[in-house]
Amino acid sequence: DSELKNQDLQKITELMDGFKASKALFTASELCVFDLLHSRPRLDAAQVAQEIKASVKGTECLLEACVSLGLLKSKERPCQKPMYENTDLAVRFLRSDAPFSLHGYIQHCNNTIWPLFSHLESAVREGTNQHEKAFGKISKDVFQDTYYNSQEVKLRFMNAMHSIAKVTGKAVATAFDLSRYKTACDLGGCTGAMAYEFTKAHPGLSVTVFDLPAVVEMSEHFHPLQKDNRVSFVAGDFFKDELPKADLYILARILHDWPDEKVHILLRKIADACTPGCGLLISEIFLDEDRGAPSRGLLQALSMSEGKQRSATEYSLLLKSHGFIAAHVRHTDNFLDAMLCIKV
Numbered sequence: 001d002s003e004l005k006n007q008d009l010q011k012i013t014e015l016m017d018g019f020k021a022s023k024a025l026f027t028a029s030e031l032c033v034f035d036l037l038h039s040r041p042r043l044d045a046a047q048v049a050q051e052i053k054a055s056v057k058g059t060e061c062l063l064e065a066c067v068s069l070g071l072l073k074s075k076e077r078p079c080q081k082p083m084y085e086n087t088d089l090a091v092r093f094l095r096s097d098a099p100f101s102l103h104g105y106i107q108h109c110n111n112t113i114w115p116l117f118s119h120l121e122s123a124v125r126e127g128t129n130q131h132e133k134a135f136g137k138i139s140k141d142v143f144q145d146t147y148y149n150s151q152e153v154k155l156r157f158m159n160a161m162h163s164i165a166k167v168t169g170k171a172v173a174t175a176f177d178l179s180r181y182k183t184a185c186d187l188g189g190c191t192g193a194m195a196y197e198f199t200k201a202h203p204g205l206s207v208t209v210f211d212l213p214a215v216v217e218m219s220e221h222f223h224p225l226q227k228d229n230r231v232s233f234v235a236g237d238f239f240k241d242e243l244p245k246a247d248l249y250i251l252a253r254i255l256h257d258w259p260d261e262k263v264h265i266l267l268r269k270i271a272d273a274c275t276p277g278c279g280l281l282i283s284e285i286f287l288d289e290d291r292g293a294p295s296r297g298l299l300q301a302l303s304m305s306e307g308k309q310r311s312a313t314e315y316s317l318l319l320k321s322h323g324f325i326a327a328h329v330r331h332t333d334n335f336l337d338a339m340l341c342i343k344v
């Protein structure tokens with residue numbers, strides 16, 4: 001028992017250092033290192049420092065750390081300083097205009113999730129979100145009180161949702177045969193990124209994106225170059241206002257934000273808008289039935305406000321009480337899993 005296993009030590013070291021790796025990634029992303037090395041590959045540390053307006057010493061440390069994390073490659077040159085370029089990973093996910101860019105989500109992690117996590121001890125002690133300590137304001141409804149209070153924070157949040165939806169949207173949209181549905185409503189559909197993936201995957205489907213007015217008024221900033229008139233936007237509050245009519249409702253990354261009482265209010269409204277045979281597609285991280293994994297979902301819960309993470313069975317029980325039966329569950333291997341439910 002007293003024998004020190006290298007493997008165990010490595011696992012613990014990775015966990016202890018995980019936050020340093022995250023912050024190095026966030027900082028390089030925030031300082032636009034990956035964009036710079038995309039437009040001008042093979043710069044040395046002094047050149048990068050000049051472009052990002054940072055110290056040479058600090059930039060050198062950051063670039064070397066990024067090489068060790070597999071985000072950059074360094075090209076050694078005899079008697080000269082090494083030059084840096086993006087790895088494939090950085091090209092695909094870290095430059096801001098890549099089709100699957102996670103830049104928007106990384107900025108949200110750096111500016112919102114990181115400050116919340118720095119108050120994790122208080123969050124655990126008090127069992128509440130730490131928006132007041134982290135941002136100086138009380139947040140009852142995280143969307144209306146925190147994210148949409150300033151234009152800058154709102155756009156950052158929308159960018160974050162947009163980037164994840166673009167990466168995971170196709171996997172969710174193609175998880176089930178939806179050919180029998182003609183009209184869908186994506187409740188809390190944010191920028192429409194998910195809706196566009198649904199219309200791309202299903203030529204006979206039109207999607208109405210329903211979201212708060214503050215979001216819908218900015219949606220034009222996120223339209224793809226090729227606009228699709230099968231995607232439209234309606235502004236409203238899904239707890240209070242009438243929902244658009246549709247034969248398929250989509251709730252992607254919505255239910256985990258809310259406690260059971262609020263979920264019941266929303267599901268009641270959807271059930272009332274549905275006729276028998278209508279579909280409801282839930283997309284979330286589904287926890288394993290013993291709630292032991294995936295860590296991604298369990299770690300996310302640590303900075304969540306009122307909501308909670310649930311297993312596929314927990315979701316299907318909530319849905320059952322409103323007359324929906326869970327027809328299929330898909331684990332997608334992407335950011336989000338999916339469940340298709342039918343109204344009986």
Ligand code: SAM
Binds near residue numbers: 162165188
């Ligand atoms: N469905 C999108 C996706 O998967 O990328 C966005 C998910 S985001 C976590 C939650 C969305 O719900 C936000 O766009 C937010 O504006 C919207 N939302 C929150 N409260 C709402 C309400 N009361 N009525 C309508 N939309 C709401």
